[in-house]
Amino acid sequence: MTNAIEVINVSKKYQEFTLDNVSFQLPCGCIMGLIGENGAGKSTTIKLILDLIRKDSGEIFVMGNEPVKSSKRGKEDIGVVMDECCFPENLTLKDINKIMSYTYLNWSEETFLKFAGQFSLSEKKQVKDYSRGMKMKLSIAAALSHTPKLLILDEATSGLDPIVRDEILDVFLEFIQNDDHSILISSHIISDLEKICDYITFIHRGKLVFSESKDKLLEKYGLLKCSVEQFDALDKAAVKGFRKNSFGVEALVLKDKIRGDALIDRATMEEIMLYHIKEGVR
Numbered sequence: 001m002t003n004a005i006e007v008i009n010v011s012k013k014y015q016e017f018t019l020d021n022v023s024f025q026l027p028c029g030c031i032m033g034l035i036g037e038n039g040a041g042k043s044t045t046i047k048l049i050l051d052l053i054r055k056d057s058g059e060i061f062v063m064g065n066e067p068v069k070s071s072k073r074g075k076e077d078i079g080v081v082m083d084e085c086c087f088p089e090n091l092t093l094k095d096i097n098k099i100m101s102y103t104y105l106n107w108s109e110e111t112f113l114k115f116a117g118q119f120s121l122s123e124k125k126q127v128k129d130y131s132r133g134m135k136m137k138l139s140i141a142a143a144l145s146h147t148p149k150l151l152i153l154d155e156a157t158s159g160l161d162p163i164v165r166d167e168i169l170d171v172f173l174e175f176i177q178n179d180d181h182s183i184l185i186s187s188h189i190i191s192d193l194e195k196i197c198d199y200i201t202f203i204h205r206g207k208l209v210f211s212e213s214k215d216k217l218l219e220k221y222g223l224l225k226c227s228v229e230q231f232d233a234l235d236k237a238a239v240k241g242f243r244k245n246s247f248g249v250e251a252l253v254l255k256d257k258i259r260g261d262a263l264i265d266r267a268t269m270e271e272i273m274l275y276h277i278k279e280g281v282r
Contacts, residue, residue: 003061004028004150004182005049010058012044017206019044021058024201024211029179031172033193033214034186035273036203042186045203046154049184050080063150076104079143083155085135087142089128093121096142104146115141119167133164140168144175151175153185157192165189169196190270200269204277214269221272222255222264234258241275252276 005026012019019041026032034042047053049060051067060067063077087096093116101107116123119137121130130138136156143151151172157165173196175181187193193200194214201211210217221240231242231249238257242249252275255264267275 002027004030004063005032005184006059006061007045007049008059008061010045010048010060011056012048012053013056017041017044019048019203019206022203022206022208023058024208026182026184026199028182029176030198031176031183031185031196032199032201033190033197033269034184034201034203035188035190035193035269037277038188039205041203041206043154046152046184046186050078050152076106076146077149079146079148079151081136081139081143081151081153081156083158085127085130085139087127087135087138089126091127092125093123093138096127096138100142100145106147108145108147111147112141112145115144115171118171133160136160137164137168140171144171149180149182151181151183151185153183155186155188157187157189165192172196190273191268194269202273202276209276217269217272218267220254220256221252221267222258223267223271224251224253224258224262224264225249226251226262230262241278243278 003025007022007024010019010022017039022041022045034045036042044053048055049062049067097109097112100112101109119141121134121138121141127135127138140156157168160168169192172183176183185193197214199211200214200217202209225248227248228244231251235257238253240252240254242251252267252272253264258264
């Protein structure tokens with residue numbers, strides 16, 4: 001098996017939204033960031049992968065199997081963290097450990113308590129008394145404590161302060177050191193994804209914009225700052241998006257299509273995403 005996740009021409013239609021013919025692959029041993037604006041289709045895609053909703057067309061394979069046909073044992077290989085803590089608010093750490101030990105065949109109390117200590121999770125407090133950051137740490141500790149091979153995370157770091165986010169990102173990087181482990185993570189915090197991801201998949205208004213290696217994307221695109229006259233003389237096939245201001249034009253360009261000695265700055269992943277969907281696209 002070379003891919004942890006394969007999404008092939010998948011569509012899902014709602015009354016006011018359609019996820020339209022989306023395809024991407026997450027190779028084993030890699031981290032993929034799923035990006036896009038609110039309502040773009042990120043959560044819909046994750047729910048389809050987890051078989052929480054049914055697709056209208058296309059194929060999905062998770063760890064080599066179709067989700068709908070996956071055995072209970074196969075589903076134990078997947079750790080899931082959504083944007084809200086799923087544990088009842090009246091439970092303590094001890095309660096959760098006991099419940100999860102009955103839920104997962106491979107549940108490791110030792111691993112769970114190790115992460116609880118690492119994350120400074122109180123054993124006496126109930127979930128309702130945890131901060132948002134503590135609740136997300138709890139969810140991540142639980143997801144990592146039944147020896148998963150694949151982590152699927154939907155906005156797991158949103159609303160957290162930079163120190164907590166950095167701590168959690170380090171845990172993800174440690175998890176991925178095993179070549180059999182993979183992560184799919186959606187987030188609005190593109191700078192976090194730029195730090196840890198090997199691949200970026202961008203969905204906009206239900207359609208796939210790109211799914212590529214992060215390094216290739218950063219190598220391919222750059223920010224060109226020039227006068228309006230210089231911009232008008234550019235090969236329009238080189239321009240992915242632009243904005244004009246009082247100083248001239250700033251444009252996201254394909255670097256290999258720009259001729260001459262134009263000064264092209266490095267583009268961040270956030271800039272690559274934003275310029276792809278700007279109205280001023282030629």
